[in-house]
Every structure is written in C-alpha cells, then in structure tokens.
Amino acid sequence: MHQNSFTIISSLNKTILLTLISFILLTTGCEQQKTTPVAGGVAQLSGKLNITGSSTIAPLAAELAAIFESKNPQLRINVQTGGSSRGLADIRQGVSDIGMVSRKLKTEENDIQAHLLANDGISIIVHKDNPITSLTEEQIKSIYLGKIKNWKSLNGVDKKITVINKAEGRSTLEVFLHFFKLKNVNIKPDVIIGDNEQGVKLVSRNRYAIAYVSIGTAEYNIKSGTTIKALPLDGVEATTEKLASGEFPLSRELNFVTKNKPSPLAQAFLDYSRSNEARKTIEEFGFVPIK
Amino acid sequence: MFPLNKDKILLIVLRIMAGISVLSLLFILFYLVKEALPILQSISSHRFFTDESWHPTSGSYLLLPMIIGSILIMLGAMIVSAPLGILTAILSQFYAPPWFTKPLNRTVEILSGIPSVIYGFLGIVTIVPLLAEFQAPGTSVLAGVIVLSFIVLPNIVLISNNALSQIEQVHIHNAMSLGLSRYAIIRHVILPQAKPGLFTGIVLQSGRAIGETLAVLMVCGNVVQIPGSIFEPVRTLTSNIALEMAYAMNDHRSALFLSGLMLMVVVLVVILIAEKFSPQANIQ
Numbered sequence: 001m002h003q004n005s006f007t008i009i010s011s012l013n014k015t016i017l018l019t020l021i022s023f024i025l026l027t028t029g030c031e032q033q034k035t036t037p038v039a040g041g042v043a044q045l046s047g048k049l050n051i052t053g054s055s056t057i058a059p060l061a062a063e064l065a066a067i068f069e070s071k072n073p074q075l076r077i078n079v080q081t082g083g084s085s086r087g088l089a090d091i092r093q094g095v096s097d098i099g100m101v102s103r104k105l106k107t108e109e110n111d112i113q114a115h116l117l118a119n120d121g122i123s124i125i126v127h128k129d130n131p132i133t134s135l136t137e138e139q140i141k142s143i144y145l146g147k148i149k150n151w152k153s154l155n156g157v158d159k160k161i162t163v164i165n166k167a168e169g170r171s172t173l174e175v176f177l178h179f180f181k182l183k184n185v186n187i188k189p190d191v192i193i194g195d196n197e198q199g200v201k202l203v204s205r206n207r208y209a210i211a212y213v214s215i216g217t218a219e220y221n222i223k224s225g226t227t228i229k230a231l232p233l234d235g236v237e238a239t240t241e242k243l244a245s246g247e248f249p250l251s252r253e254l255n256f257v258t259k260n261k262p263s264p265l266a267q268a269f270l271d272y273s274r275s276n277e278a279r280k281t282i283e284e285f286g287f288v289p290i291k
Numbered sequence: 292m293f294p295l296n297k298d299k300i301l302l303i304v305l306r307i308m309a310g311i312s313v314l315s316l317l318f319i320l321f322y323l324v325k326e327a328l329p330i331l332q333s334i335s336s337h338r339f340f341t342d343e344s345w346h347p348t349s350g351s352y353l354l355l356p357m358i359i360g361s362i363l364i365m366l367g368a369m370i371v372s373a374p375l376g377i378l379t380a381i382l383s384q385f386y387a388p389p390w391f392t393k394p395l396n397r398t399v400e401i402l403s404g405i406p407s408v409i410y411g412f413l414g415i416v417t418i419v420p421l422l423a424e425f426q427a428p429g430t431s432v433l434a435g436v437i438v439l440s441f442i443v444l445p446n447i448v449l450i451s452n453n454a455l456s457q458i459e460q461v462h463i464h465n466a467m468s469l470g471l472s473r474y475a476i477i478r479h480v481i482l483p484q485a486k487p488g489l490f491t492g493i494v495l496q497s498g499r500a501i502g503e504t505l506a507v508l509m510v511c512g513n514v515v516q517i518p519g520s521i522f523e524p525v526r527t528l529t530s531n532i533a534l535e536m537a538y539a540m541n542d543h544r545s546a547l548f549l550s551g552l553m554l555m556v557v558v559l560v561v562i563l564i565a566e567k568f569s570p571q572a573n574i575q
Contacts, residue, residue: 085538
C-alpha cells in the first residue's frame with residue numbers, strides 16, 4: 001500500500017519534471033549558443049543561463065553576471081540561491097546550467113565537474129570590546145560544546161558566553177564542523193542564525209557573543225566600522241591576505257559546477273569569471289580568486 | 292430573447308470567487324500533505340514528539356518544541372497587545388479630544404503599514420541588546436513577544452476602533468439620557484455590544500501573529516527547545532521553515548513541509564477554539 005502511493009508520487013514527480021525540462025528546452029534551447037557578429041569582429045553572445053546554488057557565492061555570481069550581461073546585451077543570466085545542495089541537485093536534474101557550491105566536491109561526487117572560482121575563509125568573530133585577543137582550536141571547540149561557559153575561564157570578563165551557531169544545512173556550518181571535528185548534535189548554541197549578516201549584527205550588539213562567519217563578510221564589516229573583531233586562528237590572522245597566501249587554516253573552496261562539459265555559453269561565462277577583470281570583483285567581495 | 296438577469300450574473304461571479312477561495316485552501320493543504328508524505332511514510336509520527344532533538348540531517352525530527360514555541364510567542368503577544376489595543380481604541384473613540392484622536396489614528400494607520408521585517412530589525416538592534424545586558428543571550432521568548440506585540444498592536448487598535456464605532460448610537464443616547472457616567476456607558480452598554488467585533492479582530496490578529504516569520508526569526512534565537520524561562524531562546528514553526536528551507540533536501544525538506552502542515556493545524560485549532568468561545572452581542 002505504502003509502496004504503491006510512493007511510486008505514484010515519484011512517477012508524478014517525474015512527469016512534472018520532464019514537462020518542466022522539455023518546456024525549458026523548448027523555450028530556451030533554440031536561443032542558446034547563438035552568436036551574433038558585430039562590428040569590430042567581436043562576437044556577442046545571446047541566450048539564457050541559469051545559475052543556482054550557494055548563497056555565499058550568489059551575490060558575487062550576480063555581480064559577475066551583471067557585468068557579463070552588460071558586455072553581451074543579448075544575454076540573460078538568472079542567478080538564484082538555495083544552498084550548495086540545491087546547486088548540485090539542479091545541475092544533476094538539468095534544471096540549471098551552472099551550479100554554485102561553496103565547498104570542495106566530495107570524492108563520490110565525481111559525476112560533477114568543478115570549476116574553482118575562489119577561496120573563502122571562515123573567521124571567528126567576537127565583539128570589539130571583548131578583551132579576548134585569540135583562542136586556540138581546543139578552546140573554540142570547548143566553547144561550542146558547552147564545556148567552557150564563561151569568558152572568565154578564558155581570562156576574560158565574568159560573563160556567560162553567548163554561543164551563536166548556524167542553522168542546519170548551511171555550508172558554513174558544514175565547513176566549521178568538519179574543521180573542528182564536531183557534530184552538530186553535540187553543540188550547545190544560545191542562538192541559531194541563518195545568514196552571515198545576522199551573525200555580524202548580533203555580535204556587534206552583544207559584548208559576550210561569539211560566532212563564525214565568512215571572512216569576506218567579517219572583513220567588510222570591520223572595515224566599515226562595525227563593532228566586531230575577527231580572532232586569529234592558530235596564530236594566523238583572519239584576513240583575506242592570509243587566506244590568499246594559504247596560511248589561514250579554516251577555509252573553503254567556492255566552486256562553479258557543471259555536469260560534464262559545459263555548454264559554450266556556460267563556458268564563456270566560466271572563462272570570464274576567471275579573467276583578470278573578474279578577479280577585481282571577486283576581491284571586492286572579500287574572497288580570494290585563484291591564481 | 293430575455294436579457295440575462297443581473298442577479299444571476301452576480302450570483303455566478305460570487306460563486307466562482309468563493310470557489311477560488313475554498314479551492315486555494317484545499318490546494319495548499321493538498322500540496323503540503325503531498326510534500327510532507329515522504330517523511331510521514333518513512334518514520335512513525337510519534338517521533339515528531341518523542342525524538343531527542345531537531346537535527347534533520349542526522350535523522351532526528353523533534354517538532355514539539357517548535358509547536359509549543361509558536362503557540363507561546365503568539366499567546367504572549369496577544370496577552371500584551373490585546374488589552375493595550377482595545378484600551379487605545381476606547382481612548383480614541385470616547386475620551387480623547389478630536390485634535391488628539393486624528394493624529395493618533397493616522398499614526399496607528401502608518402504603524403500598521405510598516406513591514407514586519409523593520410520591526411524585526413529594530414528588535415535586533417535595540418530590544419535584544421537591552422535584554423542581553425540583563426540576561427544573556429537576549430534573543431529570547433520575551434524579545435519575540437515584545438516585537439510581535441508591536442507588529443500586531445496597530446491592527447488591533449484599527450479593528451477595535453472599527454468595532455467600537457459601529458455601536459448603535461441610540462443605545463448610547465439612551466444611556467446618556469439616563470444620566471449614566473461615561474465609564475458605566477462604556478462598561479455596560481458599549482463593550483457588551485462590541486464584544487463580537489473585538490473578539491473577531493483578536494482572533495484574526497492571532498493568526499497573523501502565529502504566521503509572522505522574519506521578525507520572529509531575527510529576535511528569538513531559534514534554538515529548538517522548550518524554553519525554561521522567557522529569557523531563553525525558542526524556535527517557531529515558521530522560523531524553522533525560513534531558516535532551513537533553502538538548504539534542505541529529501542527527508543529534511545519534507546520535514547519542513549510537515550512544519551508547515553503543523554502550523555496550519557495549530558491555526559485551525561485556534562480558530563475552532565475561538566469559534567466555540569465566540570461571545571454573542573448582549574446588552575445587560
């Protein structure tokens with residue numbers, strides 16, 4: 001009985017999916033891969049590209065897409081977020097042309113091709129007025145496991161630590177857990193947040209809070225005067241420079257992914273995202289472009 | 292040939308409209324059930340109330356604290372804002388002079404138009420730090436209740452104003468000619484008549500309060516637990532969906548749709564209870 005209804009649903013899903021895909025192919029397929037020669041001999045691209053996935057990469061991808069579109073007025077690039085997992089799923093199902101995945105691909109994900117775009121680090125942030133200047137890996141681990149509950153045990157003020165953690169499914173959380181060899185089930189958070197900015201806002205208003213956010217977000221906020229500071233990790237400062245030099249340990253890959261060989265249109269965008277011009281944009285977002 | 296009866300046309304149009312409203316509700320319910328079905332089939336439903344915790348990526352699906360969280364925050368906000376709202380409406384209808392009433396009503400109207408995310412933002416930069424100084428971490432049941440009260444208060448004032456202004460003037464005039472005091476008129480003539488209207492307004496706003504998402508997400512802390520005090524963080528069903536939906540796959544995603552379904556059930560129960568206790572207009 002259960003088996004039956006299950007099959008009906010999945011076959012229904014397949015039909016919907018097939019209709020959707022064929023619809024997308026019908027509407028966009030004929031437009032794709034067209035190039036219009038213009039004066040000067042430079043070919044302009046036209047058509048549509050769908051990019052979905054990680055919310056860390058999405059703002060950068062949207063910016064790159066906007067610049068790329070302005071160079072190719074016939075081209076439409078649609079960037080949507082939904083997390084790294086969605087980026088992968090959409091690529092597998094053929095719903096999007098390029099996926100965004102903010103971590104290294106796992107070995108079992110060999111059906112997908114990764115195009116490394118940049119590196120991003122995760123920095124531990126506390127309030128600017130917090131007298132703590134550095135924490136060891138072990139101390140951070142103990143804080144998140146609830147073994148250290150008061151700043152006093154770390155030679156700080158006698159106040160309870162507000163532990164800020166990320167919601168399930170976020171890639172920042174995955175990278176953090178993986179690096180510190182923690183399990184989310186064991187973490188004792190006081191606050192659970194969604195995106196990086198929420199973490200920055202909370203920490204900047206709470207002298208006794210600790211959180212982890214993307215280095216790019218932290219650096220941008222510190223430069224613009226937000227009352228937070230990023231703690232060094234293993235003696236290495238949490239800055240994009242140290243990230244670029246490969247010294248900062250808590251880092252992750254930002255990848256564009258495609259299924260097998262990208263379409264010429266997708267390839268053109270991927271090539272642009274690795275150009276010198278794009279490097280500047282990537283750096284503006286606080287990420288470190290690949291060499 | 293007879294011209295089509297205008298009443299008939301109107302009737303047909305109205306029937307279609309009513310049909311669309313009912314159908315959209317059925318469609319939402321159908322879709323929620325359909326999306327929640329995989330999780331309901333793969334694990335037995337008592338686990339949503341007995342599992343150790345909510346860690347869907349590790350296979351624990353405890354929903355109970357979020358159901359309690361949603362109801363708690365909603366009740367708290369209504370307890371704070373309903374009396375405040377009704378009293379404000381009474382003030383503006385029967386006590387305040389016109390030069391005061393007009394700006395008051397305009398202000399309330401403007402307040403009711405402010406998107407709730409703004410209240411959430413104000414909450415995170417003012418109320419949360421204030422509470423954190425008093426008792427860490429600041430993001431808590433209390434912060435949620437305060438912010439939510441601000442969000443529903445203007446609407447309660449508006450609806451109460453409306454309910455109070457629709458009292459038949461003749462009753463008020465009769466009471467006045469009997470020489471009753473203003474307090475006695477409000478207490479024994481106006482309020483008993485306005486009760487159903489006030490009550491409906493509060494029920495409607497409860498629905499809004501329990502459905503509020505972003506503002507609550509910003510100030511409540513979102514830790515999945517049954518809070519031990521009003522200073523502890525809590526996660527509501529709506530925050531749960533908003534926090535995790537974008538990143539959820541398979542059973543996790545399905546469990547989030549189940550959160551949505553639970554929310555509908557809770558709202559339905561609230562409405563049913565409200566209907567059962569709905570007061571009738573009576574004059575003492």
